[in-house]
Amino acid sequence: MAVSDPGINLVLGPVILGIIINTFVYGILFMQGITYYTSPRFKQDQPLIKGLVTWSLFLDTFHSCAIIWVIWEYCIEHFGDRAFLETTPWPYPTAPIFTTGASVPIQIYLAWRVKRLSNSWIIFGGITALSVTSGVVAWIASIRAVRLSNTKGFPALIPIVDTWLALGVLCDVSLTILLFIFLRKGRTGFSKTDNIITTIILQSIETAAFSSLTSLLDLITFTVIQKTNFHFIFSLLAGRMYTNTLLATLNSRDKLRADFLVDGVNTLTSPPQSHGVAVHVSVEHREDNGTELENYTKRNPKNGRDLETYYV
Template identity: 85%
Template sequence: MTVSDPGINLVLGPVILGIIVNTFVYGILFMQGVTYYTSSRFKQDRPLIKGLVTWSLSLDTFHSCAVILVVWEYCIEHFGDQAFLETTPWPYPTSPIFTTSTSVPIQVYLAYRVKRLSKSWAIFGGITALSVTSGIIAWISSIRAVRLSDTKEFPALIPIVDTWLALSALCDVSLTILLFIFLRRGRTGFSKTDNIITTLILQSIETAAFSSLTALMNLITFTVIQKTNFHFIFSLLAGRMYTNTLLATLNSRDKLRADILVDGANTLTSPPSHGVAVHVSVEHREDDGTEMEDYTKRNPQKARGLDTYYV
C-alpha cells in the first residue's frame, strides 16, 4: 500500500477531517464554558450543576488533546508506515469511554428535566436506564477494542458497538421527542406566554437534535461503511455535542427568565386568546439551575391541573 493509495485516503482522511472539525467545535464549546463561568448564574447554581459542567468540559478538553496524538502518530511519527495503519493509537479505541462519560450524566440531567415536566418518575427511570445501559456497553466495547492488537479483528466488535450506538441514539431521540411533547402540552392560551413556550420548544429541539443527529450518523456510518473511518468524524463530535447541549441550555436561562418576567407580568392584564379566564402565577426556582413557571387554569371544564415549564 502506497501513500497515494485510495485506501489510505479512506483511513486517514476521515480521521484528520474529524479531528479538525472536533477542534473547531471544541473552540466554540470553550467559549460557551467561559460564558457560563463568568455569568452571574454560575454562583447561584447548585454544586451538582457546576460539577457536571466542569466534568464535561474537562473530559472534552482531555479527549480533544488526546486525539491530536492520532494525527501525530499516523502523519508524522509513522508517515508512510503501512504496517502502522493496521494498528490504532489508544485515543482511537478509547473514544467510546470519553463519549459516554460525558453523555450519560447529561442524558440523565435532560431526563430529569423531562421528569419535571411530565411528573413521571417512570419516564425518568426508563430514559436513565437506557442511557446507563448504553454507557456500560460502550465501555465494554472500548475495553475489548484496546485489547485487540490488529484492526483486522475489529469486525468482531461490530455487533456490540452497534448495540451501544443504537441505544444511545434511541435515548437522544426519545429525549428530543419527549421534551417537545410535554412542552407543547404546556400551552396556556395566552399569546405572549405561548410565545415563551414556543421559544422553549425551539431551544430544546435545537440543542437536543444536534446530539441526536450525531448519534444517528455515527450509527449509520459505522454500520453501513465499515471499511472506512467516516464514523470517526461523528464519534469524536458526539461528546462535544452533549456538552454543547448542556451549556446552551444553561447559558440561555437569563434571557428566558427575563422574557418570562416581562411577558408573565403582561399576561396578568391581557385577555386570554381562547376567552377563558386564567390565573397565572410565576415561581422561579434556582435550587437546581432551572426556573419553573406554573400556570394554573381555573376553568372547571378545561383545567388540567398544574403545568410546569422550566429552563
C-alpha cells in the same frame, strides 16, 4: 460494504478531517463554557449542575488533546509507516468511553427535566436505565477494541457498537419526544408564556437532533463503510454534541427570562431559587393605562406545582 484495499486517503484522511472538525467544535464549546462560568446564573446553580458542566468540559478537553496527539503519531512519529495506520492508538478505541462519560450524565439530567414536568418517576427510571445501559455497552465495546489493537478486527465489533449507538439514539429521541409532549401540556393560554414554551420546545428538538444525527451517521459509516475511518469523523464529535446540548440549554435561561421583561408589561416575581435549572414565571397583566388588573399564578390542580415553571 467493505472497501477491499483502502488507500491512505480513506484511512488517514477521515482521521485528520475528524480531528480538525472536533477542534473547531471544541473551540465553540470552550466559549460556551466561559459564557456559563461568567454568567450570574452560575452562582445560583446547584453544585450538581456546576459539577456536570465542569465534568463534561474536562472530558472534552482531555479527549480533544488526546486525539490531537494522534495526528502527531500518524503524521510525524510514524510518517510513511503504512502498517501503523492499521493500529489503534488508545484515544481511538476509547472514544465510546469519553462519549458516554458525557452523554450518560447529561441524558440523566434531561430525564430529570422530564420528571419535573411530568412528575413521573417511571419515565425518569426508564430513560435513566436506557442511558446507563448504553454506557455499559459502550465500555464493553471500548475494552474489546483496545484489546484488538488493530483495525482489521473492527468488523467483529459491529454488533456491539451498533447496539451502543442505537441505544443512544433511542434515548435521545425519547427525551425529545417526552419534552415536546409535556412542555406542550404546560401551555397556559398567555401568549408571552406560550411563546417561551415554543422556544424551549424548538431548542430541545434542535439540540437533540445534532447528537442523534451524529450517532446515527457514526452507526451507518462504521457498519457500511468498513476498513476505512469515515466513522471516526462522527465518533469524535458525539461527545461534543452532548456537551453542546447541556451548555446551550443552560446559557439560554437568561435570554428566556429577559423575554418576559420586554416593554415592562411582564415581570418576574422574586429571583429564581436554585432548584435544578428552573425558571419560575409569574405573569402580571396590565391595562394600557398602567392600572394593574390581576396577578396570574397558574397552578396544577393535581400537585399544586406552578404550571409556569419550565426547566430550561
